[in-house]
Amino acid sequence: MIFYFTGTGNSLYAAQTLAQQKQSLVNITDVAKTKEYNYTLSKGESVGFIFPIYYWGLPTIIEEFLDKLQISNYNNAYTFAVCTCGENIGETMKVLKKRLSARGFQLDSGFSVAMPDNYVILYDIISKEAQHEKVQKADNVLEQISRIIENKEKGVYIINKGMLPGFFTYFVHKFYTLGRDTKKFYVTDTCIGCGKCERICPVNAINMVNNKPEWHGKCTQCLGCIHRCPVNAIQYGDKTIQRGRYINPNVKL
Ligand SMILES: Cc1cc2nc3c(=O)[nH]c(=O)nc-3n(C[C@H](O)[C@H](O)[C@H](O)COP(=O)(O)O)c2cc1C
Structure with missing residues (x-):
């Protein structure tokens, strides 16, 4: 079962690619509206969380979702996370692991996948050719992730943390959590x-x-x-x- 959130489709693409008709997809945007936070796993089923990185950390909608999520028959199911990003994700995997653990879930493996950056408030969108190139590179990474999660490999972290990951995740991310005003x-x-x-x-x-x-x-x-x-x-x-x-x-x- 893969839980995903997307604004502009990168994380949906990652989720669809990794699910390959074998895993059911749950859209967290729908969950935020239906308030359906209870899910049941079938035997041997894995759990995945796929979402974009915001300011080197978790989107607030992911935090709220994780606070409420209930999974019956979890029984230490294989659990992985994929963060899509423009470049890097800081210490988000550590933050996520801690948050999951507080809710009784583990994190077995984690990945970041660079895709075209959609933060148009700060930067322009890259050219169509550059987008194509980046998505092609992401395809290779997704193929690698697909093999790892298929085999339920544990302790695999293929992540681009970037420079000063702790500074960006534990300090700069606060500007996102405290900001997010819609006035502009x-x-x-x-x-x-x-x-x-x-x-x-x-x-x-x-x-x-x-x-x-x-x-x-x-x-x-x-x-x-x-x-x-x-x-x-x-x-x-x-x-x-x-x-x-x-x-x-x-x-x-
Ligand atoms: C509010 C906001 C903050 C972002 N912060 C980061 C960041 O810290 N690091 C990064 O590499 N990309 C960052 N991005 C880019 C997105 O993580 C990236 O484009 C992602 O793949 C978008 O996924 P989606 O298409 O599923 O919404 C940010 C985008 C937004 C909208």
Whole structure:
């Protein structure tokens, strides 16, 4: 059983590739809406967690999910995690392992997979050619991970932590947890009022008011609303207007 979260499809692609019709996929965005936190494993079934890295740490939606998750018949099932990222993940695996352990789950192996970076608030999206190259490299890593998890190999950590991993995970990540304000999101006149952003927001931070989206409170910052808007009408601050948009080319979102 693979639990995944995705804003722009990289983690969905990783989840679909690793599941290969053998494992069921549970979308954490759906869980956040249905509040269905109880799952039952069949005999010998593995558990996987696949999600994007946010500021060298866990997305808040993953933290909330792990706090509530209940798995019947867990019995020390083989458990792995895959973090998709633009480059590196700091000490996230350590943080995840501790969090899982507090809930009675183990972490047997963990991986990071670099994919195109979707943090358009800070950087522009890389060119289509560079995206293609990065996704191809990710395919090789996913193939390797697939073999490892198929064989239920334990203690395998293939991770790019980056420089000063502790500093980024235990200090810089706090700016994410304490931030996540939605005040800088807005919509331009090109908005067609389709309501897709409201429907896909995993944390219900968007409401359509007079046929236009309005943001409220804090969000998990998946940036799905910006990237998946069919007319690129959603902006954040003054930088995203001249930047590209990204959805993993191998998935349907
Ligand atoms: C809020 C935010 C923070 C991010 N922080 C990091 C980071 O610390 N390190 C990194 O390599 N990539 C970072 N990224 C890039 C994403 O982790 C990466 O693009 C990921 O594959 C997106 O997955 P998704 O398409 O499943 O949403 C960040 C993206 C967002 C939106």
